Amino acid sequence: MTALLTPVVLENMQVYRRWRGSSFLSELRQLLLAWLLIASILLFFCVISQQVAIYSTQAISVWLLSMPVLLACTHLARRTVLNYLRKHGKNSRTVVVVGKGEAARNLQQTLTDELWMGFRLQAVFSDGTDHQHIMHYVQERHTDIVFIALPVEDHALIRQLLAALQNTTASVYMIPDLFTASLLGERHVYDLNGATVISLRETPMIGINNYIKRLEDMVGAVVILCAVAPLMLIIAIIIRLTSPGDILFRQERYGLQGKKVVVWKFRTMMVSENGDNVQQARRNDERITPFGAFLRRTSLDELPQFFNVLKGDMSIVGPRPHAVAHNEEYRRLIPDYMLRHKVKPGITGWAQVHGLRGETDTLEKMEKRVEYDLWYINNWSVFLDIYVILLTIFKGFVHKNAY
Numbered sequence: 001m002t003a004l005l006t007p008v009v010l011e012n013m014q015v016y017r018r019w020r021g022s023s024f025l026s027e028l029r030q031l032l033l034a035w036l037l038i039a040s041i042l043l044f045f046c047v048i049s050q051q052v053a054i055y056s057t058q059a060i061s062v063w064l065l066s067m068p069v070l071l072a073c074t075h076l077a078r079r080t081v082l083n084y085l086r087k088h089g090k091n092s093r094t095v096v097v098v099g100k101g102e103a104a105r106n107l108q109q110t111l112t113d114e115l116w117m118g119f120r121l122q123a124v125f126s127d128g129t130d131h132q133h134i135m136h137y138v139q140e141r142h143t144d145i146v147f148i149a150l151p152v153e154d155h156a157l158i159r160q161l162l163a164a165l166q167n168t169t170a171s172v173y174m175i176p177d178l179f180t181a182s183l184l185g186e187r188h189v190y191d192l193n194g195a196t197v198i199s200l201r202e203t204p205m206i207g208i209n210n211y212i213k214r215l216e217d218m219v220g221a222v223v224i225l226c227a228v229a230p231l232m233l234i235i236a237i238i239i240r241l242t243s244p245g246d247i248l249f250r251q252e253r254y255g256l257q258g259k260k261v262v263v264w265k266f267r268t269m270m271v272s273e274n275g276d277n278v279q280q281a282r283r284n285d286e287r288i289t290p291f292g293a294f295l296r297r298t299s300l301d302e303l304p305q306f307f308n309v310l311k312g313d314m315s316i317v318g319p320r321p322h323a324v325a326h327n328e329e330y331r332r333l334i335p336d337y338m339l340r341h342k343v344k345p346g347i348t349g350w351a352q353v354h355g356l357r358g359e360t361d362t363l364e365k366m367e368k369r370v371e372y373d374l375w376y377i378n379n380w381s382v383f384l385d386i387y388v389i390l391l392t393i394f395k396g397f398v399h400k401n402a403y
Helices: 002-012 024-048 055-085 100-112 132-138 152-165 207-240 290-296 305-311 324-330 337-340 365-376 380-394
Strands: 093-099 119-126 145-149 171-174 189-192 194-199 248-254 260-266 316-317 345-348
Touching: 002 024, 002 248, 024 055, 093 132, 100 119, 100 145, 100 152, 100 337, 132 152, 132 248, 145 152, 207 260, 207 290, 207 316, 207 380, 260 305, 305 345, 316 380, 337 365, 345 380
Parallel strands: 093 119, 093 145, 145 171, 316 345
Antiparallel strands: 171 194, 189 194, 248 260
């Protein structure tokens, strides 16, 4: 019961949230409150199930008192190691500050002086009037975080800046002032060494969650590749015998943070388009080989992408990668489109298991796909990934839109 209960309680009481920039006392307070709840629940069940007599009172007392001490020590050790790494330039995130006034100056000073927090200040823009320049700067340098510290009277400028930054993959945080409630909505609030910041765009896929996701991908990819290796060999032989050309098709796609990666698939067409003008597959597409049509209908052409997962370019579950030409087209048409690239692209995804796959011959279809992708990113968990994988196994391989 302890093993099952502890991660659930710690997760829900936000002990596993990002503590970068927060004091250890804040983390310790939350950890002790969570342990108090866990101990109370366990003791309650022991009493009502009349199991108390089985255990030594002394043993229970020692356990109840030692566990929070040990938990605190492990969290302190983790924080100490991370602080050391961050002071030496490791485990850090790049930052741009946009703003003026005391709040912006204090934040700039904190980011410069407190290296243990793991932020590397790239630039400070005193105002956001040249928002296109800021957007290009953030894009070119793959900035992780943008802090906005503009006064309330610049709310129109802030909206323009947010609209420009939606074309990047940077997380955006607000240094709050008296600000328009309609713009903020429901957001996460964090303490940054005494300064209150509000998240406007973020993803749960950083920190420890990033390592959990990577471990999940590596284990899953190894197991699946071992299971399907004979099938992949048979597919490769049939492709070689039935049509001229390479067995594998390689195409550039946008990966994590919008950086280009090369994605592998079994070749299903007579052509290998990988340029500025890539035409999506259509129903009865003459470019598709007979065996390629079967592979596409059954999604077997995606199997080589498990090597992409092992390489670290993709995940098993995530937003499906689009051709570079399609990304450049839709990033101009769909707000927040580039936020899909705050995580690694996936072999299967939340949009795909809901039937949003295949040709996107209308803008509305791509908008709906992006909507599902962003929901997945904002609500990610290991259990959600397992659920998507199970849905893919039972109903996601074959679909009427896969052609």
